[in-house]
Amino acid sequence: MGNSVGQNSLGIPQGKGPHQVGCTDLMVGHTLQGIFFRLYYPCQAVEDSDEPNWIPCREYFNGLADFMKMGRALSERIFNYLFGSFKIPAAWNASFKADGQYPVIIFSHGLGAFRTLYSAICVELASQGFIVAAVEHRDESASATFYYKERCETQKSHCTSRKTFQPVSDNLVEEWMYYRALKTDESEFLLRNNQVKQRADECIQALDLLVDINSGKSVQNTLRSDFDWSKLKNCMDLCRIAVMGHSFGGATVIECLCKEVRFKCGVALDTWMFPLDEVIFPGVKQPIFFINSEKFQWAGNIMRMKKLDSALIPRKMITIKGAVHQSFPDFTFLTGNWIGKLLKLKGEIDPHVAMDLCNRASLAFLQRHLSLARDFNQWDHLIDGKDDHLIPGTNITLLQSSI
Numbered sequence: 001m002g003n004s005v006g007q008n009s010l011g012i013p014q015g016k017g018p019h020q021v022g023c024t025d026l027m028v029g030h031t032l033q034g035i036f037f038r039l040y041y042p043c044q045a046v047e048d049s050d051e052p053n054w055i056p057c058r059e060y061f062n063g064l065a066d067f068m069k070m071g072r073a074l075s076e077r078i079f080n081y082l083f084g085s086f087k088i089p090a091a092w093n094a095s096f097k098a099d100g101q102y103p104v105i106i107f108s109h110g111l112g113a114f115r116t117l118y119s120a121i122c123v124e125l126a127s128q129g130f131i132v133a134a135v136e137h138r139d140e141s142a143s144a145t146f147y148y149k150e151r152c153e154t155q156k157s158h159c160t161s162r163k164t165f166q167p168v169s170d171n172l173v174e175e176w177m178y179y180r181a182l183k184t185d186e187s188e189f190l191l192r193n194n195q196v197k198q199r200a201d202e203c204i205q206a207l208d209l210l211v212d213i214n215s216g217k218s219v220q221n222t223l224r225s226d227f228d229w230s231k232l233k234n235c236m237d238l239c240r241i242a243v244m245g246h247s248f249g250g251a252t253v254i255e256c257l258c259k260e261v262r263f264k265c266g267v268a269l270d271t272w273m274f275p276l277d278e279v280i281f282p283g284v285k286q287p288i289f290f291i292n293s294e295k296f297q298w299a300g301n302i303m304r305m306k307k308l309d310s311a312l313i314p315r316k317m318i319t320i321k322g323a324v325h326q327s328f329p330d331f332t333f334l335t336g337n338w339i340g341k342l343l344k345l346k347g348e349i350d351p352h353v354a355m356d357l358c359n360r361a362s363l364a365f366l367q368r369h370l371s372l373a374r375d376f377n378q379w380d381h382l383i384d385g386k387d388d389h390l391i392p393g394t395n396i397t398l399l400q401s402s403i
C-alpha cells in the first residue's frame with residue numbers, strides 16, 4: 001500500500017481513518033447523458049492490493065495539455081514523466097465492507113480537472129467511513145472524459161484503437177470529449193452558468209443511482225468490471241448525504257443544494273462563485289462550509305459568498321494561510337518543492353498540513369450537520385478557524401471595493 005521512504009517521499013497520502021479504502025469506476029448509460037463516477041469506499045481488508053493509476057490513461061494528459069494551452073505531443077511526455085507512475089492509495093475493485101450504513105458524499109471536480117484528481121480528499125473521507133462518488137462531468141469543463149457510441153453496421157468489427165476500459169459489449173466504441181475553452185465572442189457567464197446547471201444535474205443523477213443501488217437494483221455498468229455492487233444494498237445512510245467540490249465544483253455545491261434537498265449540507269473548497277446566478281441564493285437552505293486558500297480569493301468572489309451569509313442557517317468560512325488554489329487537488333503532493341512552487345501547485349504551507357486541516361475541518365462540519373456519531377467534533381475548533389494556520393472567515397478586506 002504505497003511506500004513512504006521518508007517524510008519527503010512524493011505520493012498521494014494514505015487515508016488516516018479506521019477503514020481500508022477501495023475504489024472502482026461506474027458508468028451507467030454509455031452516452032454523454034449517462035453518469036460516470038469513481039467510487040471510494042470502506043473495503044474489506046486486502047493483502048497486497050492492486051492500486052489503480054492516478055491518471056487512468058494518456059488521453060487525460062492530452063486533455064490537460066489542451067487545458068493548459070500547451071502542445072499535446074511534448075506535454076503528454078512531460079506529464080507522463082512527471083505523473084505517469086503515481087497510484088491512488090486504495091485497493092482497486094476491493095470487496096465493499098458491508099458494516100452498517102455509511103453517510104454519502106458526492107464530489108465535484110474543478111475546471112480542467114476530472115474524477116481522479118482529488119483522491120487525497122476522497123480516500124481520507126472513505127477511510128473515515130464515508131461512501132464518496134467523485135463524478136466526472138460531461139459539460140466540457142473536464143480536461144477529458146470518455147463515453148461510448150454504438151458501432152453502426154458499416155463500421156469494421158475489428159477495433160484497432162487501444163481501449164481505456166473494456167466496454168461491456170463489443171458494439172460500443174470509445175469516444176473522448178475534451179476541455180472546451182471559451183470562444184472569443186462567447187459570454188463566459190452564459191457558458192459557465194449552463195455548465196454549473198448541468199454539473200448539478202449530474203451530481204443529482206449520481207445520487208439517484210446510489211439510491212437505486214442501495215435499494216438493491218441491479219447495476220448495468222458500461223465498464224467491464226468484476227466489482228460486486230449488490231454488496232452495497234442497504235449500506236448507505238440516505239438521511240446523511242452531503243455534496244462537496246473544488247472551485248467550479250464549489251459553485252456546483254451551491255447549485256446542488258438549491259436543487260436537491262436530499263443534500264443536507266455542502267463543503268465548498270476555494271469556490272469560484274462566478275458561474276452562479278445570485279437569484280438562486282435565497283433558495284439555498286442548507287448549511288455551507290467555505291474552505292478557502294489565501295491566494296485564490298478576491299473581493300468580488302468573497303462578496304458573493306457573503307451573500308449566502310445567514311443568521312438562521314449555519315454558514316461558515318475559513319481561510320488556510322499559505323495555501324494556494326492547487327493545495328486541494330492531488331498535484332500538490334506530486335512534485336518537489338521547487339517545481340511545485342514554480343507551477344503554483346504548492347503554497348508556503350506544507351501540503352500535508354493544509355490537506356489535514358481541510359479534511360479535519362470538513363469532517364467536523366459533516367459530523368455537526370449530518371448528526372454523525374463519530375469523534376470528528378474533536379476538530380470543531382477548526383470550523384471557527386482556531387489554528388495557527390487558519391484565519392476565521394477571510395483575509396480579503398471587503399471595504400476596499402465598494403463595487
Ligand SMILES: CCN(CC)CCN(C[C@]12C[C@](c3ccc(C(F)(F)F)cc3)(C1)C2)C(=O)Cn1c(SCc2ccc(F)cc2)nc(=O)c2c1C=CC2
Pocket residue numbers: 064067068069109110111112113117246247248249272325326329331343344345
Ligand atoms: C491557462 C489555463 N487557464 C484555463 C482557464 C487557467 C488554468 N487554471 C490554473 C491552473 C490549473 C493549473 C495547473 C494544473 C496542473 C499542472 C500540472 F503541471 F501539475 F499538471 C499545472 C498547473 C493551471 C493551475 C485554472 O483554471 C484554475 N482553476 C481550476 S484548476 C482545477 C484543476 C485543473 C486541472 C488539474 F490538473 C488540477 C486542478 N479549477 C477551477 O474550477 C477554476 C480555476 C480558475 C477558475 C475556476
